[in-house]
Amino acid sequence: MSGLKISKASLARLPIYLDCLKSLPHSAGEYTSAAQIASALKLGEIQVRKDLAAVSQGGKPRIGYKTESLINDIESYLGYNKTINAVLVGAGKLGKALLEYSRFSEYGLDIVAAFDISEDNLGSANNGKIIYHLDNFSEICKNCNAQIGIITVPCASAQDVCSLMVESGIKAIWNFASSHLDVPEDVWVQNENMAASVALLSGHLTNNQKIL
Amino acid sequence: MSGLKISKASLARLPIYLDCLKSLPHSAGEYTSAAQIASALKLGEIQVRKDLAAVSQGGKPRIGYKTESLINDIESYLGYNKTINAVLVGAGKLGKALLEYSRFSEYGLDIVAAFDISEDNLGSANNGKIIYHLDNFSEICKNCNAQIGIITVPCASAQDVCSLMVESGIKAIWNFASSHLDVPEDVWVQNENMAASVALLSGHLTNNQKIL
Numbered sequence: 001m002s003g004l005k006i007s008k009a010s011l012a013r014l015p016i017y018l019d020c021l022k023s024l025p026h027s028a029g030e031y032t033s034a035a036q037i038a039s040a041l042k043l044g045e046i047q048v049r050k051d052l053a054a055v056s057q058g059g060k061p062r063i064g065y066k067t068e069s070l071i072n073d074i075e076s077y078l079g080y081n082k083t084i085n086a087v088l089v090g091a092g093k094l095g096k097a098l099l100e101y102s103r104f105s106e107y108g109l110d111i112v113a114a115f116d117i118s119e120d121n122l123g124s125a126n127n128g129k130i131i132y133h134l135d136n137f138s139e140i141c142k143n144c145n146a147q148i149g150i151i152t153v154p155c156a157s158a159q160d161v162c163s164l165m166v167e168s169g170i171k172a173i174w175n176f177a178s179s180h181l182d183v184p185e186d187v188w189v190q191n192e193n194m195a196a197s198v199a200l201l202s203g204h205l206t207n208n209q210k211i212l
Numbered sequence: 213m214s215g216l217k218i219s220k221a222s223l224a225r226l227p228i229y230l231d232c233l234k235s236l237p238h239s240a241g242e243y244t245s246a247a248q249i250a251s252a253l254k255l256g257e258i259q260v261r262k263d264l265a266a267v268s269q270g271g272k273p274r275i276g277y278k279t280e281s282l283i284n285d286i287e288s289y290l291g292y293n294k295t296i297n298a299v300l301v302g303a304g305k306l307g308k309a310l311l312e313y314s315r316f317s318e319y320g321l322d323i324v325a326a327f328d329i330s331e332d333n334l335g336s337a338n339n340g341k342i343i344y345h346l347d348n349f350s351e352i353c354k355n356c357n358a359q360i361g362i363i364t365v366p367c368a369s370a371q372d373v374c375s376l377m378v379e380s381g382i383k384a385i386w387n388f389a390s391s392h393l394d395v396p397e398d399v400w401v402q403n404e405n406m407a408a409s410v411a412l413l414s415g416h417l418t419n420n421q422k423i424l
Contacts (some may be wrong), residue, residue, distance in 0.1 A: 006415075008412060008415075011408075011411050011412055011415050012405065012408035012411060012412060014404065014408075014411060015390045015408050015411055016391070016392055016405070016408070018389060018390075018407075019367045019390050019391050019392070020392065021408075022367075023367065023368060031287075040392070041392045042392070042394075061249075061327035066386075074422070077410050078414065078415075079414045079418055084413075084414050084417060091265045093309050093313055094309050094310050094313060096309070097305050097306050097308070097309030097310075098303050098309075101305055101306060101406075102305075103406070103407075104406075104410065107406075107407050107410040107411070107414075108410070108414060109410050109413075109414070123351075130246075132270070147417050148413050148414075149419070155231045155234075155235065156235060171416070171417060172413045172414075172416050172417050174409060174413055178227045178228060178230075178231050179228070179231050179235075180228055180231075180232065180252070180253045180254070182254070188412075188413065188416035188417075189407050190412050190413050191229070192409060193224065193227065194315070194316075194319075195227035195230075195315075195319050196223075196225075196226075196227050196228070197386060197402050197404060198316065198319040198320070198321050199223050199224060199226060199227055199290050199319070200220060200223055200224060200293045200359050200400075200402050201296075201321075201386055201400065201402050202290065202296050202319075202320060202338035202360075203218075203220075203223050203290075204293055204383070204384050204400035205296060205359050205360070205383060205384050205400075
């Protein structure tokens with residue numbers, strides 16, 4: 001595990017490298033070079049080389065990285081071998097889908113509990129995870145040592161839920177509401193703005209709206 | 213409707229402005245200024261002013277924008293008054309959630325059909341939308357004039373599905389698989405990389421992994 005600092009952009013590229021390495025055919029052999037990954041992903045070789053150097057010391061000149069070891073190094077750097085507990089607020093369709101999304105465990109994320117205010121949404125999800133009333137948030141949040149809070153409520157309630165999470169000691173928030181969230185400096189907000197994504201997709205298709 | 217060009221970043225901010233404007237209290241009065249929005253969202257006033265000028269001509273010096281008109285101008289710029297048809301491939305949990313996500317209609321997006329290869333996922337979603345076998349993709353895709361393709365399949369199948377969409381005339385792809393997609397220059401890919409988001413969230417929490 002390297003102690004080198006890494007940029008947000010590099011960190012976000014690591015799962016793509018991982019997917020690329022895992023999808024290599026057996027015929028590709030035991031070793032993979034930064035050049036091979038760069039050409040497969042249409043990225044700059046220097047950038048890939050730099051990203052990989054930050055997470056793995058296994059690179060050999062002219063040979064590259066032992067593919068299996070590089071996969072392990074990236075997974076360990078991304079913390080896939082550890083598990084971080086998360087809580088989710090807003091157990092509507094999107095919230096339930098995330099709660100039941102099995103792949104998060106591969107990424108070292110475990111949504112241990114969900115919360116809602118509507119009686120219709122309380123109870124347990126298909127995978128047995130429990131959806132509690134929001135009144136119990138702080139207590140359960142602390143008991144299960146949740147570090148990540150996932151917000152899947154309507155925009156109008158997003159800031160209130162965010163503030164509740166911050167008061168309860170959450171330091172990283174994954175926001176699926178298309179709202180701006182006010183948080184203290186030591187809290188990280190990762191916005192997953194569906195409305196913005198749709199705007200970019202339609203923007204590309206709409207002739208009278210040119211994207212620079 | 214302005215003909216001014218707009219950057220991806222500005223376009224992605226418009227839904228945030230919209231949410232901000234819609235959540236203003238009645239006491240805020242009839243007009244809103246770029247300065248008010250900038251301070252509410254902790255953005256630069258010049259940036260907000262520039263973004264709004266690209267989508268609305270209604271700004272008055274020292275008064276600002278008539279809130280209701282600005283909301284209409286942004287919604288019309290984002291195409292919320294038109295509807296773009298989309299098709300979705302991969303009707304697992306995430307795919308079904310998106311298929312049934314009612315808010316997309318507010319954004320001018322209508323997922324008209326979904327596709328899968330697993331018999332278990334075929335049939336109709338809770339909102340009555342039909343999930344067809346992937347074999348029928350091209351035909352149905354053309355019949356319903358789909359312009360956006362949404363990919364919610366496992367990484368290993370993402371490129372194949374992407375190529376099928378491109379062959380079927382799709383010009384904008386919303387990719388929820390953490391895979392790099394190879395597309396022709398005239399096709400836009402909007403990546404929604406959950407693994408990368410989780411990496412950034414855990415990265416913020418993991419002490420031995422410092423983000424620059």
